[in-house]
Amino acid sequence: MVDVLWDEIQNLELGQDYPTLFIPNEAYVMVEDRNRLSLIARPLLPRVQNFNAVINALPRAWGLTAHVHGRILDATYVQLLFQTEIYLLSVQRREVWLFNNWFVASQRWEAAPSLNFVTTIDLWVQMRGIPILYVFEKTELEIAQELGEIISLDFHDATSTQIAYIRVRVRFGITDRLRFFQRITFESGETALIRFQYERLRRICSCFRFTHNLNYYPYRQRFQSIDRERAVFRDSVLRSSFNSQSQMTDSSLQVPLHPPPRVPSSGDAITSGIMRVLEVGESSRGVQDGESHNNMNLGESSKRKNLVILQRDKESRQHKQQETEQRMGGILKPPKKR
Known part of the structure; x- marks a missing residue:
């Protein structure tokens, strides 16, 4: 069965050997x-x-x-x-x-487009920082030719009304990197830093090209697997969360392995919110016994409190019973059964 299918695939006719279709000139004149x-x-x-x-x-x-x-x-x-x-x-x-x-x-539109069809873009560039002694048409052309092909120069000595910057129209390739500064040295030894400002330029990539942005950077090193790329992306998101205080939450920081050591103080018994009950002779005990008592957990404190309350009730009943015996001459009636 497999051999039959393979033979049929090899013998498929996809239309390459069909006769050429001729279209007369009247159809597209x-x-x-x-x-x-x-x-x-x-x-x-x-x-x-x-x-x-x-x-x-x-x-x-x-x-x-x-x-x-x-x-x-x-x-x-x-x-x-x-x-x-x-x-x-x-x-x-x-x-x-x-x-x-x-x-x-x-x-x-061109009937026979060339290989570089729609691969260039013409931009007006403002050249700023040229010393006033060197503001001349030939000087501007010498500087602008380092950027690209010069289309026109918007400067004339006889008619220009401002020289704060010189405008020149330059043709750039759409994949070229833009240049924003150029240091020049004149024959007299004077140096100047020329700044280029591109008109209508709104956005640009960090590599100074306008055919892509950072999110779709074509020169970035690609990862071998999509899982690796996703892991790096998640890591970058987490790193941005750590660096932003507005996005930081309680779960953003790691939980410490051990709690910090507790420093005992004399006011722990007051600030703990639990009433301390002193037994007989407990006030004469040392500071070490008091500190150990403060470190008892809540369950043991509650248990001790209940025992003390029961002991107080028992002592109160015995005291009342003794008073009753003295008042009645030492003869008491047996307690009622409950």
Whole structure:
């Protein structure tokens, strides 16, 4: 039976040898003209950027809800089709766009896309800290080229009205690490620390990339088994509970193996809440007997108390009986049987 099944699996025809289906040019001649007015967008963090929400939110942010139609292409890209080229160009001029505080890279549709299609993102960067003696177009270009491909420089000596920072548009790869500081040295020997501030940047991973966050860090060392990873996760949760006073409970700390030693004091008998009963001659006993009496448990104290009470009742009855005998001349009636 097994051999028969194996032969049938080997002889399966999955369609690879079927004749090729030919589609005439008339079937897709209008496709290029329609897709020409579209943007191919790529959410950089799909785990927190729902694609259906992206194609609904972006046209609303552009103010073009009635003029843009969005659709999902696959697990990586979405397509946004515009009715006119004017709307398309106006959106491109205002890039880059965000959804859920993470970037959405976009590029105009191409009939024959290249290998690096939608793998870059253009950001405006503010360069701060350039000494005033060196504020010049060539200086800014020298500094900005260390970041990436320069698209444009928003600075002109004759027309710029402020030099607190210089804006430059740089093209970054979506997997590149962002740089926030750069120390430079001029030929005169003067040094300066340049700070880079990225416009519209909301969130970033601890490794300075904007394609993932710490919860989905791709460069983290993977564990060999899922059980091991879960154990480490539980351990990290417990550690965070220990470090947070607001989450600390009575069961968060370990119970000591032995109770702490009890230091006796003279006021233990008063603060214990149990009335101490002294026997005959007990007041003349040493301090050691008193301390041993304080260390008796509650059950023995209750037992001793009951015995003392019974003894007192017996002595009281005998005392009354003696008084009655003296009053009646020493002749007593036998007690009544109960």
